[in-house]
Amino acid sequence: MGVLHGSMSYLRFAVIGTVPSNYVEQYESTMEMRRFIPLHPEAEDIDSAGWVPAQKPFADDEPITNAHFLFGERMVFAFREDVMSYPKPMLRDLVAQRLDQYREKTGAEPHGEIRHKAELAVRAELRRKILPRSKVVDVLWDHSRAELRFFSRGKGVVERFTKLFEQTFSMQLREKTFADLAISAELSLREKGMLEGLRPHEIFALKQRVEAEAYG
Amino acid sequence: MGDLTFLGPEFLTWLYFYIDQEGGEIKAGKPEARITVGKSILLKPLANPDMRVAILSPMLDDSGEVLQAIRAGAHVESMALDVVVGEHIHCLTVNGTDGSLSQVKTRYLFAEQESKMDLAGFDEPSQGPKKKKLTDEESVLIRMSALDEIEAIVDSLFQKFLLRRLGQSFVQQDLTAIRLSVAEGLKARLPPIDHAKRQPSHLEEQPVAYPA
Numbered sequence: 443m444g445v446l447h448g449s450m451s452y453l454r455f456a457v458i459g460t461v462p463s464n465y466v467e468q469y470e471s472t473m474e475m476r477r478f479i480p481l482h483p484e485a486e487d488i489d490s491a492g493w494v495p496a497q498k499p500f501a502d503d504e505p506i507t508n509a510h511f512l513f514g515e516r517m518v519f520a521f522r523e524d525v526m527s528y529p530k531p532m533l534r535d536l537v538a539q540r541l542d543q544y545r546e547k548t549g550a551e552p553h554g555e556i557r558h559k560a561e562l563a564v565r566a567e568l569r570r571k572i573l574p575r576s577k578v579v580d581v582l583w584d585h586s587r588a589e590l591r592f593f594s595r596g597k598g599v600v601e602r603f604t605k606l607f608e609q610t611f612s613m614q615l616r617e618k619t620f621a622d623l624a625i626s627a628e629l630s631l632r633e634k635g636m637l638e639g640l641r642p643h644e645i646f647a648l649k650q651r652v653e654a655e656a657y658g
Numbered sequence: 659m660g661d662l663t664f665l666g667p668e669f670l671t672w673l674y675f676y677i678d679q680e681g682g683e684i685k686a687g688k689p690e691a692r693i694t695v696g697k698s699i700l701l702k703p704l705a706n707p708d709m710r711v712a713i714l715s716p717m718l719d720d721s722g723e724v725l726q727a728i729r730a731g732a733h734v735e736s737m738a739l740d741v742v743v744g745e746h747i748h749c750l751t752v753n754g755t756d757g758s759l760s761q762v763k764t765r766y767l768f769a770e771q772e773s774k775m776d777l778a779g780f781d782e783p784s785q786g787p788k789k790k791k792l793t794d795e796e797s798v799l800i801r802m803s804a805l806d807e808i809e810a811i812v813d814s815l816f817q818k819f820l821l822r823r824l825g826q827s828f829v830q831q832d833l834t835a836i837r838l839s840v841a842e843g844l845k846a847r848l849p850p851i852d853h854a855k856r857q858p859s860h861l862e863e864q865p866v867a868y869p870a
Contacts (some may be wrong), residue, residue: 446797450805451760497794513798582802591805595758619757620669621662623813624820636824642664642704643829645671645836646731 444580444593445496445518453600455590456622457583459613465585466508469517469611473506476610478522483570490574491523491602493610499578517583521592521603524574528565536564579603590615664704666754667733669819672828674699674724674734675836686818687811689743696738696749701727710735722847725840736760741811748808759812764804 444450462468478492480502495501495510496518504510511519540560541552552560579594581603592603604615616622624637674695677684683694699718701711711727718724734754738761741748750762792800822828 445801446794450762450801451758452762452805453756453758454809513795516798516802518794518798582798584802591802595753595756595760617756619663620666620754620816621757623757623816624662624665627817627820629820629824633821633824637662638660640660640662640665640823643668643833644704644731645733645833646729646840 444520445582445591446580450593451595452591452593453595454618455592455615456618456626457588457590457613458616459611461585466512469511470506470508472610473511473519476606477506478502478524481524481526481574484566488526489523491521491606493606494520494522494578496520496580500576515584515586517585518580520578520580521599521606522576522578523599523602524576526569526572526574528568528572533561533564533568536568537561540564581607589618663755664733665820665823666757667702667704667735668754668823669816670734670737670752670754671728671836672819672822672832673815674737675832675839678719678839679835687743687814691741691743691807691811693742693811693815694740696740696751698736698738698751699724699734700736701732702735703731704733705731719843722844725843725847728836728840729844741808743807743811746804746807748804750808752812759805759808762805762808764801 444452473493476492478494479490481487481490493506495504495506497510498504499520499522506519511517537557537560540563541557544550544552544556544560577594577599579592579599581593582591584590590607592600594600594603600617607613607615629637677693677695683692685692695718697716697718698712698714700713701724703709709732711723711732713723715721736751736753738749738751741750745766747765748762749765751760753760822832
């Protein structure tokens with residue numbers, strides 16, 4: 443759920459850098475360069491990530507144009523990642539089946555390389571039957587405030603998104619946590635000095651520590 | 659600058675008691691918003707994130723669990739808030755550690771606005787005649803202006819907390835008030851002692867029967 447539908451859960455980022463004057467054309471081409479490319483059934487890679495239009499995240503042939511992503515001074519697009527994941531018990535059983543066939547056929551015990559080849563063959567077979575796990579996360583970039591909203595909070599996906607964003611747009615992202623709000627707040631010199639030396643305050647000491655201290 | 663991640667949980671803990679001390683509702687921001695605590699809260703000690711207390715209830719502190727967790731050394735990690743600004747009712751959860759907002763939903767106060775709510779895609783469409791669907795551009799505009807409104811309120815409350823935290827008022831007034839509030843709240847939740855049913859302790863003096 444994100445920009446267009448449903449309840450919204452998101453992280454806030456400050457975008458550090460300058461948006462070029464011809465950003466519409468420039469971003470159209472840079473996003474197209476790093477657009478999402480679906481996993482091929484015959485290929486060996488197990489994950490893929492890139493940009494897609496937020497309105498049609500699964501229309502793989504649809505080009506990303508400014509008609510999709512431009513909303514006044516805001517840009518709306520989506521980060522999609524597909525991961526091919528094989529159910530482990532299924533993989534184990536099918537590999538064992540293959541190795542049994544090898545034993546029956548040759549009468550010999552399969553060694554390391556044969557086992558590896560059997561696993562690769564099973565993975566290739568499964569790949570044609572199993573759909574990859576897809577995740578689509580909406581992104582809203584407000585140029586007027588140099589802010590970005592990423593509609594997911596998962597640590598891994600945030601890291602991968604940040605990396606791709608920085609590669610695509612040559613700009614840095616800084617997460618807007620409360621600590622960051624405090625650092626960027628308008629404060630007097632005295633208050634800034636106080637902030638630098640700030641330590642957590644305990645309302646009540648942690649129970650275990652109190653007990654540990656009491657019992658030496 | 660040192661690690662200031664503790665400011666988020668400290669802010670939410672302060673906010674919980676600030677709302678409580680103002681009678682369950684505070685006013686903040688421009689245009690003025692009325693803010694109350696929502697239906698869920700998550701508490702964790704700053705020093706031990708593996709321990710946690712999660713409470714999900716329309717009457718959050720009836721049982722006193724929040725106060726007990728605070729008394730045991732926990733801070734508020736995330737907290738649901740209901741924010742009313744003009745005709746909008748925003749329900750959201752503020753997360754202290756990463757500053758994110760989650761489960762943000764917006765409704766309208768008045769019945770005639772409900773149709774707009776459906777159009778805005780904030781909620782599932784209600785039963786009844788089919789309404790015109792908004793364009794993507796209209797949806798983005800309405801939904802993002804709701805987020806702008808909410809963020810401005812949360813940021814203004816954080817700014818208020820930060821100025822108190824950097825001054826003397828946090829230690830001299832707020833912490834004392836929180837400790838008092840916890841002590842009084844827990845005391846008020848102690849079960850009443852029924853003196854009539856009370857069994858005498860073996861330490862108490864027993865009446866001695868003297869021979870006639």
